[in-house]
Amino acid sequence: MLVPREQASGERRVAATPETVRRLHTHGIQLQIEEGAGLASGYLDADYCDAGADLVASDRLPWDGVDGVLCLHPPAPAALQQLRSGALLVGLLAPYGAHDLVQILCERRTASLALELLPRISRAQSMDVLSSQANIAGYKAVLLAASALDRYVPMLMTAAGTIQPARVLVLGAGVAGLQAVATARRLGGVVYVSDVRPAVKEQVESLGGRFLDPPEIAEKPAEAGGYAKEASEAFLAAQRQQLAEQLALADMVICTAQVPGKAAPRLISEAMLDGMRPGSVVVDLAVAQGGNCFGTVPGETVERNGVLLIGADALPASVPNHASALYARNIAALVEHIKGEEGWNLDPADPILEGCLLTHEGACRRPDVVDPGGQASRQRPSEANSQPVGVNR
Structure with missing residues (x-):
């Protein structure tokens, strides 16, 4: 061969x-x-x-x-x-x-x-390339965000006073999202996680993250074959409304939500970015599929009203x-x-x-x-x- x-x-x-x-x-x-x-x-x-x-x-x-x-x-x-x-x-x-x-x-x-x-079945776990590479992407995304952030990630107690820990928001609790949670927690951040699947709550909490329950709406997306299914526009609209408040408080946002063969769901709109504080950072791992966040560009870092938007489309190749x-x-x-x-x-x-x-x-x-x-x-x-x-x- x-x-x-x-x-x-x-x-x-x-x-x-x-x-x-x-x-x-x-x-x-x-x-x-x-x-x-x-x-x-x-x-x-x-x-x-x-x-x-x-x-x-x-x-x-x-x-x-x-x-x-x-x-x-x-x-x-x-x-x-x-x-x-x-x-x-x-x-x-x-x-x-x-x-x-x-x-x-x-x-x-x-x-x-x-x-x-x-297929994401037990017999194929040792062959699952997407999972092994997504694990790396989730890890590296947090390091990129921490490096670009304008403040510390962990809580520090100094002679000049206490520094509060960074607030991290992870969108999507798949393999990349869960690794992002684990990495951000190791760095000392307070991590919140949004995902359309309530079933991942236990995994998020086992890593020290705080799960944000999905919006209460009749039509909720699930998963098939180990991959997230595409959500309806009504559900995404309700989710964006829920996220607006969380984004206003976030220092670092890691976007990982993707659906195989489909455009990535747009979770962060232009109006939602306007509510984020200057100096905060968004890392979009779904940028190659259209992006979860408005304004991200593959392979580039864009500054928008003081918010850094990192289009991270090839992170596994960086490790x-x-x-x-x-x-x-x-x-x-x-x-x-x-x-x-x-x-x-x-x-x-x-x-x-x-x-x-x-x-x-x-x-x-x-x-x-x-x-x-x-x-x-x-x-x-x-x-x-x-x-x-x-x-x-």
Whole structure:
């Protein structure tokens, strides 16, 4: 299997580490690592060689000769078009609306696993890339906010008097939100949490946070498959009204509310920002999906009437060593699961694979994701099933 160096701007992670090279080697899987692929994450080429990987020069990547590719983001179309029939692509493939990617993979009869679609079930916990990376994002978001804040986070008792602790508001109690709660509490902040799901109250309080009960409205959102479902506009309006008072008191706000495949819910309006005190900080982890907060810009910090709005769209890549270690372990667990005696065991009925198997045997298996209207590029079933897929490593 090939592990190329990531080409996306600002991406410093890598899809395999020397640890997972050794781990997969015990299962008969040989990894080929592009030279310099792990340098930005703190992993040297020599460490990969010592672990048993083969190093490949950047101008000699064997796209047409490998049985699979492990990546963070999809390689360039020119590279994908060289993959042989039956090869496997594993990574964060951004499948929502990915018509061009799916068309190439189907034409090449390349199987693909989109890690964004991995089900959140007990058996797949060790493979859950979104959770491991969201954990890092929640941690780093609080550090960014604390660094930009105009006051201390913990309570301090000094000869000049007592400094009150910072008040932190976390929007969304998923993996990133809960890690933000834990990190802010470790720094000494007083943390309040808003989430549309009353069921997360116990988790929030176990970390020392104070849960804000959702608005009393008949139609309340829940979750499906471990992911939050989209809330109605009526519920979001009631929630924004509830949050306005909390925002006026907050020093740091961490926004983490997202719905897979949908625009992020707009929780903080322009009018609500007007009520925040100058010097406070908002970190928006959902900025790449449209943002929970009005005025945030991906990758930028915007000052608005003294309030700092941080568009944090790539925080895991800012902690590349540990982010890569966790990501690589997640992928290794998934590869071990699908490794068969003579190739990849890509059973569409497998509960782990049924949701994340994006393309298989020349067909798109998730047209509901790629194109909700059902127009995703696919071959006819007769064409898709005309040849078996046999992959060794």
